[in-house]
Amino acid sequence: MPRHLLPAPTDPGATLAPCRGVDIAGLCLPGEGDDGSRRRPTRLSGTQVVPGLAAAYAAPVAEVNMRKMRGGTVDRGMYFVFTLAVVAVGWIIAAANTGISYLALGMNVIPITTGFVGCLVFLILLRLLHCAWWLAVLSVVPAVSVLVGSVQYAPEATLDTRGVRVIVRITEDSGDGGSAHRFTLVGQSGKLTETLDYSGNHPGWGVGDRIEVIRDPEGVVPLEASSDVDPDSQLGALVMGVAGWTAITLLAGRRGFIRRRAGRRPAFDHFG
Numbered sequence: 001m002p003r004h005l006l007p008a009p010t011d012p013g014a015t016l017a018p019c020r021g022v023d024i025a026g027l028c029l030p031g032e033g034d035d036g037s038r039r040r041p042t043r044l045s046g047t048q049v050v051p052g053l054a055a056a057y058a059a060p061v062a063e064v065n066m067r068k069m070r071g072g073t074v075d076r077g078m079y080f081v082f083t084l085a086v087v088a089v090g091w092i093i094a095a096a097n098t099g100i101s102y103l104a105l106g107m108n109v110i111p112i113t114t115g116f117v118g119c120l121v122f123l124i125l126l127r128l129l130h131c132a133w134w135l136a137v138l139s140v141v142p143a144v145s146v147l148v149g150s151v152q153y154a155p156e157a158t159l160d161t162r163g164v165r166v167i168v169r170i171t172e173d174s175g176d177g178g179s180a181h182r183f184t185l186v187g188q189s190g191k192l193t194e195t196l197d198y199s200g201n202h203p204g205w206g207v208g209d210r211i212e213v214i215r216d217p218e219g220v221v222p223l224e225a226s227s228d229v230d231p232d233s234q235l236g237a238l239v240m241g242v243a244g245w246t247a248i249t250l251l252a253g254r255r256g257f258i259r260r261r262a263g264r265r266p267a268f269d270h271f272g
Contacts, residue, residue, distance in 0.1 A: 074260045083253030086125050090245040093118035094146050094238060101154035105220045111151045119143040122245065130252035131259045142244025149238025155221045157231040163214035165226060168192065170209050185213065185223075194223040 097118055101111035122143070127136040168185040174195070175181040181203055183196040196213060204227065205211050212226040 074257060076257065079253065079257045079260075083129060083249060083256075086122075086129050086253070087246050087249045089125060090122050090249060091242060093122055094150055094242045094245075097147075097150040098153055098238065101151050102158075105155055105158060106222065108151060108155075111154075112147070115147045115150055119147060126249060126252050129249065130256040132255070135248055135252045135255070139245060139248050142241040142248070145237045145241030146245065147241075149234050149236075149241060153231055153234040153238060156224075156229050156234055158221050159214045159216060159224055159229050160231050162218075163216055163221075163229075165212055165214055166192075167210060167212055170196075170205060170207050170211065173207055183207075192223075196223055196225060 093115075097111055097115040100114050101108075104110040119140075123136050123139055126139050127133060130136060166187050168187045170183045171186050171191075172184040173181055174184060175198075179199060179201050181198040181200075183198070183203075183205075185192040185194070185196055192215075194215065205225075213223055214226050214229055215223050
C-alpha cells in the first residue's frame with residue numbers, strides 16, 4: 001500500500017509502516033517493522049479504501065438492496081385479494097355464459113362467442129397474476145370444459161325438462177354424404193317438419209332405424225336424439241372446468257407472489 005493512502009499522523013514526527021493490504025472493514029493490514037515486530041492495524045477513512053476493492057463489495061450489496069426494494073412493493077395481503085378476485089372472475093365467466101346460453105336458446109353462436117371472449121380474458125388475468133405464461137397456457141385445458149359445458153348445458157337441460165319424447169323412423173339422409181348428415185324422420189302422426197342433424201362420419205343410426213328423439217314443444221331448441229341429451233354430464237364438465245381454473249389460479253397466485261417478490265420477470269413480457 002503506498003504511503004500516501006495512509007492517514008496523516010497527528011504527530012509530525014511520527015512515522016507509519018507501510019500496509020501490506022486492506023481487509024473488508026477497511027483496516028490497514030500492518031507490515032513488519034524494522035525490528036520484525038507487528039504493527040497494530042490502522043483504520044483507513046472511506047475515501048482511502050482501495051477503489052477497486054470497495055466497488056467489488058459494493059456491487060453485491062447494491063443488488064441485494066434493489067431486490068429488497070422490489071420485494072417490498074409486493075404486499076402479501078393485497079396479492080391474496082388479487083388471487084381471490086381472479087378466482088371470482090372465473091366463476092362469474094362460467095355462470096354468466098351459462099345464463100347467456102339460456103337467454104339465447106337456439107342460437108349457439110352467441111354463447112360460443114361470449115364464452116371464447118371470457119376464456120381469453122381469464123387467460124390474460126392469469127398471466128398477470130402468475131407473472132409467467134405457462135400456467136396461463138395450461139388453463140386452456142379446463143377452459144374447453146367451461147366453454148362446452150356452459151354452451152351445451154342450457155339447451156340440453158331445456159329439452160330434458162320440457163321436451164317431448166317421440167319414437168320415429170329414419171326414412172332419408174339428405175346430407176352431403178360426408179360428415180354432415182340430415183335425417184328425415186317419420187312418426188306416428190306422419191313426417192316431422194324438423195330433421196335430425198348430425199355432424200360426424202359415423203352416426204349411431206342410419207336409414208330405416210327407429211330411434212327416440214326429444215322435441216321442444218315451443219320449437220326454440222333443435223330436435224335431438226334422446227341418447228345425446230345428457231345435461232348432467234354437461235354440468236359436470238362445467239364444474240370440472242371451473243374447479244380446474246380455481247386450482248390453477250391459486251397456484252398462480254402463490255408462484256406469482258414469489259416471482260414478483262424476487263423481482264423475476266418472464267421473457268417477452270408484453271403485459272407489464
